[in-house]
Amino acid sequence: MxxxxxxxxxxxxxxxxxxxxxxxxxxxxxxxxxxxxxxxxxxxxxxxxxxxxxxxxxxxxxxxxxxxxxxxxxxxxxxxxxxxxxxxxxxxxxxxxxxxxxxxxxxxxxxxxxxxxxxxxxxxxxVLGNTGMTAYFGLLELGRPRFGDTMVVSGAAGATGSIAGQIARIHGCRVIGIAGSAEKCRWLTDELRFDAAIDYRSDDVGAALDTHCPDGIDIYFDNVGGDILDLCLERIATSARVVVCGGISRYNATGPLPGPKNYFNLVFRRARMEGFIVLDYAPRFDEATRQMRAWIEAGRLTQxxxxxxxxxxxxxxxxxxxxxxxxxxxxxxxx
Ligand SMILES: NC(=O)c1ccc[n+]([C@@H]2O[C@H](COP(=O)([O-])OP(=O)(O)OC[C@H]3O[C@@H](n4cnc5c(N)ncnc54)[C@H](OP(=O)(O)O)[C@@H]3O)[C@@H](O)[C@H]2O)c1
Known part of the structure; x- marks a missing residue:
């Protein structure tokens, strides 16, 4: 010792x-x-x-x-x-x-x-700790995935985003990840089998979302906030769920921060935008951990x-x- x-x-x-x-x-x-x-x-x-x-x-x-x-x-x-x-x-x-x-x-x-x-x-x-629990409860409780939904996740190659995207795929969603390098995007599509990935540092994110989400976004799992949140709000489908997990683009910012410009699409699209704190789900962590371990053992979820x-x-x-x-x-x- x-x-x-x-x-x-x-x-x-x-x-x-x-x-x-x-x-x-x-x-x-x-x-x-x-x-x-x-x-x-x-x-x-x-x-x-x-x-x-x-x-x-x-x-x-x-x-x-x-x-x-x-x-x-x-x-x-x-x-x-x-x-x-x-x-x-x-x-x-x-x-x-x-x-x-x-x-x-x-x-x-x-x-x-x-x-x-x-x-x-x-x-x-x-994957079995707070990170995995965040992805699990954020997606299943707030995102409410349905077979065939189009889900966009930002911070997609990070801890939470990579798990949320995989759980969405397990539930039959088409998943588009947004991440900060070509290498991360390749990892998302080649290893995690996301349907598409967008490099927000070099791609035109709005145009890429238009290409990959022609019928709009049913679930947006937001880890970053800022401009990417606005671009996704602009493209939500009717009855979309916007899961506000985090907003890392603002964490080191100084001064007042702008709110989302396109929030009014929530009205036009009859959509829901909701935040959560994972610790509130602590009484259900064991249940989620059992499910996550079963997916890992079946080769359907990887960290x-x-x-x-x-x-x-x-x-x-x-x-x-x-x-x-x-x-x-x-x-x-x-x-
Ligand atoms: N609600 C809750 O209870 C809860 C619990 C846990 C985590 N969270 C939130 O979930 C999010 C992800 O957390 P994590 O632990 O999984 O971290 P993470 O995604 O593993 O790491 C952060 C990633 O964010 C990206 N990033 C950094 N600055 C950025 C910016 N300005 N704009 C866009 N992307 C940026 C970076 O990847 P790139 O290379 O892609 O930029 C970085 O790798 C955070 O917002 C966190 O606060 C919420």
Missing amino acids: AEVNRQFLLAARPQGMVKESDFQYHEAPVPEPDDGQVLIRTRYISLDPSMRGQMENRADYVAPLEIGDVMRAGAVGEVVRSRHPGIAEGTLVTGALGMQDYALSDGRQPPLRRFPADVDPTQALG QATVVDGFAELPRALIRLFEGFNTGKLMVRND
Whole structure:
């Protein structure tokens, strides 16, 4: 067991794009679990776009972060000491364990999810973790896919988008992904079997949507907001569902942000646009995980992870998430 608990603390509220200087490296003693607690060694630490908003306390669905706090992050780890009667040493767990080597929990604070020993830890953090749950519940509960629907997903080669697109295909939708490079687009069509992919950095997105969605968009699963949301709203079909999962194009922006110009198409097309927070579905995570594992075992669902090596890389990895460095789920492997 390491002698210190390496941590990254929140050093500053970011202005514009998150910077390495917004974090401070710190070494603390390895904590001792009290009665009823477990000590967890983190193995993979997740990088999530929502961390940017949490650094500024813009996310009111989680507790505020203060300067000097351990930076909040999802992670998967192993229970290395247990004084909890129901959680054995060696158990694989996920939770908001933070950017640190060791975390304490009593199972409820922070809430832990337990996984069977045969689950790949990168899947516990990705396709079977909050990412996969976001895709699953966002698509099935809000997107309500029907056989033959045309679904467009942005951030399509990212963690959530790549899973949402695959689940839509399982439900018989035609899926068009929007992503930030030709290589990502090739991965979507060649590996994940999306019906088409649009490179928003080099293609004319509106013209490409017209080509691939001649009868309009039945489901738009939005991960990015901004101009791409507007282009999709312009093309929604009657009774479309616009799933507002995220809006990464705005997370590092400064100053007031414009709203969608084409929202009034919701009226003309009798459509629905709805947001959600995945944590609200936590009581149903086990049900979704069973279904996702069955799809994985049947070869119908696959996860790609971009794994960066080394604890020291955590701040840089978060910055690179916003630069589109990752394909699939981005995480740091703890050393
Ligand atoms: N509602 C919820 O409960 C919930 C839960 C989890 C996640 N989310 C949201 O889901 C979205 C995806 O999250 P994730 O964890 O799966 O991350 P991710 O998609 O794996 O990573 C972010 C990706 O976004 C793209 N991107 C970055 N800046 C962009 C911009 N300005 N415009 C368009 N694309 C940009 C990049 O890919 P490109 O190369 O394609 O640009 C990057 O790889 C985020 O908006 C996140 O906040 C919501």
